Amino acid sequence: MKKIKCVIVDDEPLAISLLESYVSKISFLELVFSSENPILALEYIQNNESDLIFLDIQMPELTGINFMKIVGGKQKYVLTTAYSEYALQGYEHNVVDYLLKPISYDRFYKSALKAQERFIVREDAADTFFFVKSSGQQHRINFEDILYIESIKDYVNIRTVNQEYIVLDTLKSLELQxxxxxxxxxxxxxxxxxxKIKNIGVKKLILSSEQEIPIGDSYRANLLNKIK
Structure with a gap:
């Protein structure tokens, strides 16, 4: 099972030490970087592979909210802070969970399990399926069965040949995965x-299931290039 590569960003050394010790106790987490300096953390993330960031919201050089805006949707986050009023701001981004300091190991472990559910965990690129959480259950979805994925506000609708799954995730996150x-x-x-493409028109395409999907003007060239 592939480990989730973790980064810890917090301006308090003691908080970093605590989180490092928690990560080391969980078999499916791997700490790849930690820092009191969010600027250094940004540099690391831009140049190295990572999956999950344990991020303090209130830091003097760069707030956690602005940090997430810079990094964008390629990462998932567990927010850590002593100030509960920041929770709603954090959930506007790709946030898995919110931890209020002081953080117990039990509560941290629950966050780690939430994070594990949000990732496609695979041994290698030969895998043909992944799991998503929908309606309180984990569902196995075969890649070959997926017709399309549609963004619906804070959720996505994964439409397969037989069923649809409403999942709390972003289209950008699934696009990367x-x-x-x-x-x-x-x-x-x-x-x-x-x-699953049957034919492509000027403004839309038709899938093998006969569903019509619109083609955005800014995406058309990339689609045609991939077909070629």
């Missing part, structure tokens, strides 16, 4: 399985 397979973004609200 599915980039190794035959999926592509064709609209600000849609990702499609290219193996």
């Amino acid at each position: 599915l980039s190794e397979w035959s999926f592509t973004r064709i609209h600000k609200s849609f990702i499609i399985n290219m193996s």
Whole structure:
């Protein structure tokens, strides 16, 4: 099982030490970087592979909220802070959980499990399925069964040949996770399985299931290039 690569960013050395000790106790987490300096953490993230950031919200050089705005949707976050009023701001971003200091190991472990649920965990690129949490249950979805994925506010609708799954996630996050397979973004609200394309028109395409999906003007060139 692939480990989740973790980064810790907090301006308090004691808080970093505590979180480092917690990460070391969980088999599916791997600490790859920690720092009191959010600027150094940004540099690391831009140049190295990581998956999950344990991020303090209130830091003097750069707030956690602004940190997330800079990094964007390629990361998932567990927010850590002593100030509960920041929780709502944090959940506007790709946040898995919110931890209020002082953080117990039991509460940290629950956050780690939440994070594990949000990742596609695979041994190698030959995997043909992933799991998503929908309606309180974990569902196995085969890549070949997916027709399209549609963004619906804070959720996505993963539509397969037989069923649909409403999942708390972002289209950008799934676009990054599915980039190794035959999926592509064709609209600000849609990702499609290219193996399901029946034909392509000027403003829309039709899938093998006869569903019509709009093609955004800014995505058309990339779609046609991939087909070629």
